[in-house]
Amino acid sequence: MIRIRGLTKHYRVHKRPPGLGAAIRSVFHREYTLVKAVDGLDFDVARGERVGFLGPNGAGKTTTLKMLSGLLHPTSGELSVDGHLPQSRETAFLKKIMLVMGQKQQLLWDLPPAETFELNRAIYDVPKDEFRKRLDELISLLEIGDQIGKPTRQLSLGERMKCELAAALVHGPRVLFLDEPTIGLDVSMQVVMRDFIRRYTEQFGATLLLTSHYMDDVAALCPRVVVIDKGQLSFDGKLEALVQKVRPEKRLTLRFSAPVAKERVAELGTVVRHDAAESVIQIPHDSVNGAVGRALAELPVVDLNVENPPLEEVMSELFGRSRAARAEGESAS
């Protein structure tokens, strides 16, 4: 469905040191630097696949999504979405895709969302019956029946985002590009959005490429993740495999019936948190069985739980490493 080969996007950016003097000098003489937003990216996404597209800020995620949706022209490389060259912006291509950006909105601000839906119906040339049926579905799935008649500016952020999603789906796209769709939403609203997106992609066999800083979004929606950094691919595979690669340890949570000394728990692995009634330890993947056996035999354990470290931690460690590597590279040069 999506094929990316050697994709690059370079920008020439005006470089200016801070301060008034530099600002005045830059009026007469400008220095430019070449920013490699995307730098030789390769990956494929199969039809109906849901892929989390991750990376630290400025990694090139949004730039890639914009190239995939035909908004930006690549500097070089090959790009195809369902057989179309995105930058040609053919009508057939634009009718197949949608792009929702959590930070930007397409809804008409002073009018109810229903007006934007109607406008999009006309733009995408959706037959009236089909539009009515799809809209009814969207309204019931997203529970926005009460909102679509109110002016957009009177809606809460969560209500607005749900309506944004509906506006982007009235033409029934089969390729969904979602850029931070849950940004700023409260936890319950994030869950609603996630459930909806999963149901939509399953129902229509739609392909999804999702960027999000909320790892719960990615964990709930995307069996596969593609991680990029500095415009280059740094990981492509199952989310589970990424977690093992970055943090090859599991977390063992033990709850005790009587106080246990920290030293005794430390014999099992690295202690992350400890108090009299509960202890969290980190154990290498292949030592989990042994550690669990020992804990049950030697300690007054009433409950235990084995899990992967939180995804947020995994990602912040991964991005932290890449930042450190970058800083090292810069100081070496």
Next chain:
Amino acid sequence: MTRYLRLLGIQLRASALLAAQYRWDFVVDGVISLFWAFTAIVPLFVVYGARRTGIPGWSFGEALVVTGWFILLQGILDGAINPGLAQVVDHIRKGTLDFVLLKPADAQFLVSTSKFALWRIFSVVSAFVIFGLAFRELGRLPAAVGVLESLALLVAATVLLYSLWILIVSAAFFVVKVDNLTYLFSSIFDAARWPSSVFRGALRTVFTFVIPLAVMTTFPAEALLGRLERSTLLGAMVGALVFASLARLVWIKSIGHYSSAGG
């Protein structure tokens, strides 16, 4: 074609809904535009004074026809052209032009029809009242041919004004802030309230060929008065076509320069 007409209908409907939603704004803006329309005649009274011998070759009634066209065109500019195109500058700055470019419809059409200031209909009504007053002053009615010719020129003038605005807005793809440029051209357009014969030399050439104000108000007025040469009419139509083609070309080139914003 029918799809675009339907789209235009929906966009107009959205503007009507907006006007209905803020009905007091509609009334206040309407009254203000009536006020501006009638203040546009005041300079004419000053120039013609009590003896009414103002501009050579133009009697008071004839000059009033030019003012009528100026008010009509200003109504079209502020009511139908500027509201939509002014938003383009904002779209470019905020990166929301993304949503326009993602749509399977012509981007120039979508932005041009995205907003209408319907209260400007009052300017159009005022223009017709002024035409009525002018021909009463002249003591006759316009000839049917003259009316037809002036209608053709109304189309040409609207196309010219629209093309000029597309050219200005296209600059926003390169320099982003073009608000000042639209103010400048609005001020220049103000000169269209006078018959073009008041300008001499280089200014007259500029206002006929570069920023064709003469085509917008003086020529249609002359047509309505029954004294426009056919060759001038033809030249104006061809000129409008050339301007429109140039504007379209520049717009398409400019869109290629869109770099989006935010991420």
